Amino acid sequence: MNRSTVKSFGDMLRRWRTQRGLSQMALSLKAETSPRHLSFLETGRARPSATMVKRLCDALELSFREYNVMLSAAGFAPLFSATPLDDAAMKDIQKAIRRLLDNHEPFPALVLDPSWEVVDANRSFDRLMAALDLPDGRPFNLLRHLFAQDKLRPFIENWQVTGSMVLDRARNEYARHGDGRLKDIIDEILTYPNVPDQWHGAPAELPQSPVAAFVMVTDQHRLSWFSTVTTFGTPQDITTEELRIESLFPMDAKTDAFVQNLLS
Numbered sequence: 001m002n003r004s005t006v007k008s009f010g011d012m013l014r015r016w017r018t019q020r021g022l023s024q025m026a027l028s029l030k031a032e033t034s035p036r037h038l039s040f041l042e043t044g045r046a047r048p049s050a051t052m053v054k055r056l057c058d059a060l061e062l063s064f065r066e067y068n069v070m071l072s073a074a075g076f077a078p079l080f081s082a083t084p085l086d087d088a089a090m091k092d093i094q095k096a097i098r099r100l101l102d103n104h105e106p107f108p109a110l111v112l113d114p115s116w117e118v119v120d121a122n123r124s125f126d127r128l129m130a131a132l133d134l135p136d137g138r139p140f141n142l143l144r145h146l147f148a149q150d151k152l153r154p155f156i157e158n159w160q161v162t163g164s165m166v167l168d169r170a171r172n173e174y175a176r177h178g179d180g181r182l183k184d185i186i187d188e189i190l191t192y193p194n195v196p197d198q199w200h201g202a203p204a205e206l207p208q209s210p211v212a213a214f215v216m217v218t219d220q221h222r223l224s225w226f227s228t229v230t231t232f233g234t235p236q237d238i239t240t241e242e243l244r245i246e247s248l249f250p251m252d253a254k255t256d257a258f259v260q261n262l263l264s
Helices: 009-019 024-031 035-043 050-060 064-073 088-104 123-131 142-147 159-177 180-189 238-242 253-260
Strands: 109-112 117-121 213-217 222-230 244-250
Touching: 009 035, 009 050, 009 064, 024 035, 024 050, 050 064, 064 238, 088 109, 088 117, 088 238, 088 244, 109 123, 142 159, 142 180, 159 180, 159 213, 222 253, 244 253
Parallel strands: none
Antiparallel strands: 109 117, 109 244, 213 222, 222 244
16 A cells, blocks of 8 residues: 555545455444444544544554554554564564574574565574575565575576465565555566566466475475464564564475584
8 A cells, every 4th residue: 555645544444445345334344333434434524533443443454553554644643663673672572583483493484574574584594595505694585585586586496386476475465564665575576587477467376285385496406395474463563563484394305304404
């Protein structure tokens, strides 16, 4: 969602409702209000209470960041802070993240922000990047690395499937959170060389599988992986809510053996 074009609470409410594919009747039922009142809110004929803003944001499944934007547009103070991860107040979160990363070794794991910037990782991930002869300086953007022809993309065997899957996920995350940085990166990677024309349209039909797998090929190894994503279940801060820990797991014995040697 491009906030530069949004001028009122009603405009944002209508945009989010449309983006979620909800009619005024459907949203009013979810938010426990009347279609008439919802219509008045969208046209600016009525001003929402703070309680109504919360009910609408909950019904629209908005992130804390977008909740704050909606509150401000309605004339209320933002409710959630966005504390930098390296702030002293986040020391418990920092410790939890470090424990999750370290305990996942010898398998690679990394921490992503909403725009897919890699803000932290364990030693196994750094060693994997070194094995691919890619710089592991942080932060770097994982989406750009996956789609750039001089980064990770040449190592991915099933690129058509993996690229489509990653792009679909990024688009879904943008639809969920409305992060303008992510939208800019999605638009950018679609301009990269040899991006299939169909990726500019609707998401492709992907093979049905219990896990989203991808294969990396080097001169010496063929590595099969799947990943899981961990988020904080009860966040009270924008930064905490937006962080994701991506953990890689080997899918075959050869990949497992390669991983076991990463830290040796």
